[in-house]
Amino acid sequence: MIKNKMLLIIIILLIAVSTSSCNESEQLTEHIEIHFHAPITSDGSPNSFFTMPDQETISNFHKLNPLITVIVDDDGIINNVYSMDEFNKLLESDRSPDIVSISSLLALKAKGSLWDLRQLQQTSGSEEIDINQEILDSAMSDGKLPILPYSATPYAVLYDKNLFDAAHIPYPQNDWTWEKFREISMKLRLNYSPIIYMPLSLDWLMAGTGKGLLSPNGDTSVGYLDSPEAIRTLQWLNGYFRDLKPSINYNHSCIGMCISLFGEDWNQPNIENKLSVAPLPHFENGKRGNRIIFEGFGISQKSKHPEAAWKFINYLTLSKNSDSFKLADRVLTTSNSIAEATGQSKDPAKSIYMDEMNYAVKSSFDINPLFNQAWNENQFNLYNKFNDLLTTEDKDIPAELHKLALAVDQEMKRLKQAEDQQTESSSP
Numbered sequence: 176m177i178k179n180k181m182l183l184i185i186i187i188l189l190i191a192v193s194t195s196s197c198n199e200s201e202q203l204t205e206h207i208e209i210h211f212h213a214p215i216t217s218d219g220s221p222n223s224f225f226t227m228p229d230q231e232t233i234s235n236f237h238k239l240n241p242l243i244t245v246i247v248d249d250d251g252i253i254n255n256v257y258s259m260d261e262f263n264k265l266l267e268s269d270r271s272p273d274i275v276s277i278s279s280l281l282a283l284k285a286k287g288s289l290w291d292l293r294q295l296q297q298t299s300g301s302e303e304i305d306i307n308q309e310i311l312d313s314a315m316s317d318g319k320l321p322i323l324p325y326s327a328t329p330y331a332v333l334y335d336k337n338l339f340d341a342a343h344i345p346y347p348q349n350d351w352t353w354e355k356f357r358e359i360s361m362k363l364r365l366n367y368s369p370i371i372y373m374p375l376s377l378d379w380l381m382a383g384t385g386k387g388l389l390s391p392n393g394d395t396s397v398g399y400l401d402s403p404e405a406i407r408t409l410q411w412l413n414g415y416f417r418d419l420k421p422s423i424n425y426n427h428s429c430i431g432m433c434i435s436l437f438g439e440d441w442n443q444p445n446i447e448n449k450l451s452v453a454p455l456p457h458f459e460n461g462k463r464g465n466r467i468i469f470e471g472f473g474i475s476q477k478s479k480h481p482e483a484a485w486k487f488i489n490y491l492t493l494s495k496n497s498d499s500f501k502l503a504d505r506v507l508t509t510s511n512s513i514a515e516a517t518g519q520s521k522d523p524a525k526s527i528y529m530d531e532m533n534y535a536v537k538s539s540f541d542i543n544p545l546f547n548q549a550w551n552e553n554q555f556n557l558y559n560k561f562n563d564l565l566t567t568e569d570k571d572i573p574a575e576l577h578k579l580a581l582a583v584d585q586e587m588k589r590l591k592q593a594e595d596q597q598t599e600s601s602s603p
Contacts, residue, residue, distance in 0.1 A: 198243030209484050211247045211408050212265075212272035220339050225278060234500040236415075236490055243483050248272055263288060271477035272336060273484040279314060279469050279541045281321040289473040291319035295485040304493065306509045309535035312331040313467060325492040326506035327437070329531035332356070332428060332453040334432040338363060347453035350463075353380070354546065356456045368421040369433040370412070374550060374561050375540065379407050382464025382536045383457040393543030396583045401576040409576065435508050436468065437528045452524045455531060465531045466538040470511070528567045545594075549586040558582060 213227050225588045228236075230420050262281070264564040265271060266288035282289065296304060302545075304311065306324065314324045332347060339346055342362055347355070359371070378388050383403040389396050399405065434455075457463045472492065474484045492508075493500055495516050502508070503517045507528055520529055540547045550557045560579055567575050 203483075206242050206244065207480050207483060209243060209274065209478075209480060209487055210272040211277040211487075213247045228498075229235050232501070235496075235498055236487055238451065238559070239414045239490075240483075240486065243480075243486070245487055266309065266475050268475065269477070271475045273475060273480065274477040274488065275473045277322055277374055277471060277473050279322070279324070279471065280539075282314070282316070282471060282473055288476050289321040290476060290478070290481050290485075291321065291325050292474065292485065292488075293320045296489075297491075298484055299482050300487070301489050305511045307511070307535065310467065310469065310509050310532050313535045313537045313541070315509075316470060316475045318390070322473040323488055323492060324469040324471040324509050325502070326470040327467050327509050327528075327532055327535075328469060328507065329437055329535075330434055330455050330530050331528055331531060332369075332432060332437045332455060333450050333454060335449060336451050336504070337449065338431050346451065347456075349454055350392065350458050351453070352459050353411065354459050356432075357411075357418065363431045365419060365431050366388055366421060367430070368416060368419055368543065370415065370433075372412070372416065372562060373558070374564055375538075377405065377409060377412065378539050378544055379455075379464075379466040380412065381405060382455075382466050382534075383462040384408065384464075385462075387537075388540035389539040389542050389546050392540070393546065396546070396580045396587075397577070398580075399506070399539075400580040400583060401573065405576060406573050408458075409564060409572055413565055413569070413572075417567060435526075442491045452527045454527060455534075463534040464536040465534045467532065467535045468538075470506075503530065543587070545587045545590045546583070546592055549583055552586060552590070557586065 211228060227247055228245065233247070237244055243338070266275070271288075287389075293304075294383055304323070310324055310327060311320065314320060314322055319597050320462055327534055334347065336346065347359075351488060374388060381387060381404055386402050386404040388400045388405065390399055455465050472488045474488070478484050490496065491502060493499070493510050493513070495512060499510075499513055500517050503510075503513050503519065507525060508514050508517070508519060509532065511520075514529060519525045550561075557579070558584065563577075564572065
């Protein structure tokens with residue numbers, strides 16, 4: 176009998192704890208403030224690359240949640256990968272904001288300072304996140320979701336329909352290949368390369384091969400940057416450049432055909448009449464894949480009101496309302512329901528970019544921030560080594576890629592040691 180009473184008490188306590196954690200705002204008895212970090216650029220102006228709520232949005236949210244006020248802070252922190260140490264210090268300090276607008280790469284470096292949003296979504300009682308699992312998987316780190324990816328920037332192909340018509344070339348269809356892309360480039364007689372010769376291009380060309388330039392745990396590029404998949408892809412890329420003999424590496428005016436991130440070329444005059452969008456190609460006998468860049472909202476581990484912060488993020492990005500629709504007008508939304516409500520899923524161009532989210536693959540540059548940093552160190556020494564591969568004969572590419580992979584690993588090791596030393600020296 177005593178055991179049964181104890182069991183009943185335990186069950187009641189568990190229910191009480193679960194209920195109390197489901198919705199913090201229902202329990203609020205006094206006013207609280209949620210601080211939203213406003214990133215800036217190097218000249219001190221607001222960074223438009225990241226999304227911030229305006230006062231109308233904040234006011235509308237406050238009307239629905241009168242005990243919660245959102246405040247946008249401009250604290251002078253430049254939110255980019257090169258100032259990440261300073262940004263991390265902010266997140267770990269007593270003046271940490273509750274919410275940050277952050278890129279996938281920055282979130283990776285700050286992941287230890289951010290809440291797992293899956294946990295907050297589940298304990299708050301919110302509806303399931305209606306974002307493609309492929310996008311969520313790309314944002315995951317160590318099994319956690321440090322940011323909610325509200326805006327995606329997939330790659331696609333922009334092409335000039337007039338030039339295709341003049342050359343009697345059929346428009347690219349949904350399922351087309353890099354081999355066909357190469358053939359069309361020759362027929363259009365392009366004097367520039369739509370593909371930039373750089374490691375990032377090799378990474379997204381390999382998106383459908385199942386391999387990247389870095390191991391899934393981010394430890395090594397040996398076995399990946401020098402893998403059979405990388406060798407074949409680089410040989411194709413070199414052949415493409417040999418065929419095309421471009422006079423310049425890239426042309427931002429997109430004459431004929433170009434690889435484009437969503438939004439890159441939309442400011443051109445009469446683009447809706449001149450340019451059309453095609454999906455990103457894949458290699459013959461390969462799968463479709465797209466290394467998608469995205470922005471997200473994260474919640475600091477230092478936040479005193481993480482559930483209330485999640486409520487605002489949910490309102491701004493996942494709930495159908497005038498403010499989430501206004502946000503969607505500025506970005507390519509990842510929310511399926513908001514894409515449907517705002518017409519993005521039916522838009523002739525945006526719908527193609529949206530479909531690319533179904534093939535999202537995590538970029539190697541979003542696995543380990545030291546991998547990204549390694550290419551930019553020592554006057555771009557590794558970039559120069561990569562560029563030298565353009566004139567390398569196919570038979571020598573395996574050995575040269577292996578040398579480059581070893582050099583990348585060595586540089587990542589050096590950067591990690593320097594990072595550890597800096598952490599030790601700054602510790603009290």
